[in-house]
Amino acid sequence: MxxxxxxxxxxxxxxxxxxxxxxxxxxxxxxxxxxxxxxxxxxxxxxxxxxxxxxxxxxxxxxxxxxxxxxxxxxxxxxxGGEESSPSSSTSGIQAEVFKEVSRAVARVHKEEGIKLPPDALSDELTRAYNALIERAEDAGDRDELLSLVPWLEARLRKRLREARAAPGGGKRRA
Structure with missing residues (x-):
């Protein structure tokens, strides 16, 4: 070294x-x-x-x-180019709260569908889910709008997981 x-x-x-x-x-x-x-x-x-x-x-x-x-x-x-190097300089409480709800939704749907993701795949899934929520919103800065879209996100994720399981070769068998 x-x-x-x-x-x-x-x-x-x-x-x-x-x-x-x-x-x-x-x-x-x-x-x-x-x-x-x-x-x-x-x-x-x-x-x-x-x-x-x-x-x-x-x-x-x-x-x-x-x-x-x-x-x-x-x-x-x-x-x-950020304001400062501090714990709270780039993520507002609103984003953190929304991300927390998205994380809970992703965990809940995967648990209900009997799917356990490794850490890297979970990271990718959380990122995709959060980005989908932000893209769906008319105002990505509106906390209430984002939180109101979490049920939509859950339904969308559940549908995608079930379709993947039903597709030939698309889903793993449950252990």
Missing amino acids: SEKDKAVPSFRTEVGNRLRELEKRFKNRAEAASAAGVAKSTLQSWIEGKADPSFEGLSRLAAKTGTSLDWLAGRNLGDI
């Missing part, structure tokens, strides 16, 4: 530092872990840089605290 590589913090180190900062918004580590939907030991591993955090866990923490998911994932907003 070169001296330059040693000087640049790794993804795990940077995210761990940011999680440590975010953890201060909770009463204790157990409460922060609960908000992330993981065990306290898992959150500890993320903070110490021993394990890569899950997208779902970071998403839950970002939504719970109104923190920018970009910032939490290690992006320096100030370095790319």
Whole structure:
């Protein structure tokens, strides 16, 4: 490893530092872990840089605290023209609340349909679902409109999953 590589913090180190900062918004580590939907030991591993955090866990923490998911994932907003490098500089509470509802809807539909996604596929599914919701809205900044579209999103996702299962070779058998 070169001296330059040693000087640049790794993804795990940077995210761990940011999680440590975010953890201060909770009463204790157990409460922060609960908000992330993981065990306290898992959150500890993320903070110490021993394990890569899950997208779902970071998403839950970002939504719970109104923190920018970009910032939490290690992006320096100030370095790319953002206002500042801080936990809440790019994601408003409205977006976080909507994303939280989209995450719940995606999880609920997949659970009801008996489908368990690996972390990377879940990340892609959440991104697709959130983007579909934003595209469907007349005013993507209107929190109430976006939240009112969540049932539409659930129905659309359920239909797509059922069609994939019914198509020849399109769905996996249930375990």
